[in-house]
Amino acid sequence: MQPRNMSMSGVVDLAAVKAAGEAKAKAEQARAEAARQAAQGGGTGPAAGAVPPSALVFDVDEAGFERDVLQLSAEVPVVLDFWAEWCQPCKQLSPLLERLTAEANGRIVLAKVDVDANQMLMQQFQIQGIPAVFAVVAGQVLPLFQGVAPEQQIRDTLAQLVQVAEERFGIIGLEVDPNAEGAAADSAPAEAPAGPHDALLEAAVVALDAGDLGGAVQAYKNVLADDPGNTEAKLGLAQAELLARVQHMNxxxxxxxxxxxxxxxxxxxxxxxxxxxxxxxxxxxxxxxxxxxxxxxxxxxxxxxxxxxxxxxxxxxxxxxxxxxxxxxxxxx
The missing domain is CATH 1.25.40 (Serine Threonine Protein Phosphatase 5, Tetratricopeptide repeat)
Structure with missing residues (x-):
């Protein structure tokens, strides 16, 4: 499934939802109340309303959509990941979206929608295939892309989303409390064992030196199958594929x-x-x-x-x- 062209210019109203102004007003009231509570408390910790990193990614269903997405979208852009357990491309895309959301540090949040359990939402968004990714900003929907897109392309799209939210709607995102889960983060295991990846990367280099471009491409792909974010493997794969393309050109x-x-x-x-x-x-x-x-x-x-x-x-x-x-x-x- 090929990703569709992404555009930030075509903001359209989401059918059957409340107006963006109402959502934004509710969020502003909540922020004002949080500020008053913080001022009365006079503490030195994170401001009231700060969220733990785990709150940046969550599941959403039809019953909670207005509260968890529409109202929240007045405070932070909400990225919607439409997925299903049987969808193999979803299993590749969803972890990447979760990682990029964590890296954004409160400038976006990720709401995951299981289409099998939420057929009405799938129909409202006119989903033709999954994975499909949308964003909601101030109660309005932005179609982002469908299918699995390259990581850098997704990064660029999310950066544009944040820019649109700030410039067009004045939405700057959530404050994240970095201490809420510090112990868990400190004890988090490494993403993947280094040994097997080192061996595969070395095999790719050996294949390149020997002129075996097909072998190098496959070795890099083997690394990325286990570790999609491996920078060295992504760079090596791009270079090996480029060399393979031009190898027999006139x-x-x-x-x-x-x-x-x-x-x-x-x-x-x-x-x-x-x-x-x-x-x-x-x-x-x-x-x-x-x-x-x-x-x-x-x-x-x-x-x-x-x-x-x-x-x-x-x-x-x-x-x-x-x-x-x-x-x-x-x-x-």
Missing amino acids: PQAVRAAAAENPRDPAAQIAAADLDLVGGHVEDAFGRLVDTVKVTFGDDRDAVRLRLLELFEVIGADDPRVSAARTALARVLF
């Missing part, structure tokens, strides 16, 4: 096709791969951003996804990636 023919067909997504994608392998990073990124401008639908999505893959090759901290993300955002939004 550079002259690829560049000629790109020059003759500036609106052809496949031609521009192939040329961008060659640009990156040749060290022309800005050229590769600029080529694909320009192609996003002149394409639509599935063609645009293919170009955008390849650009996100090339970002992974270079690394999120590279300033050229940051500049290209900004350029891409201007084109998309």
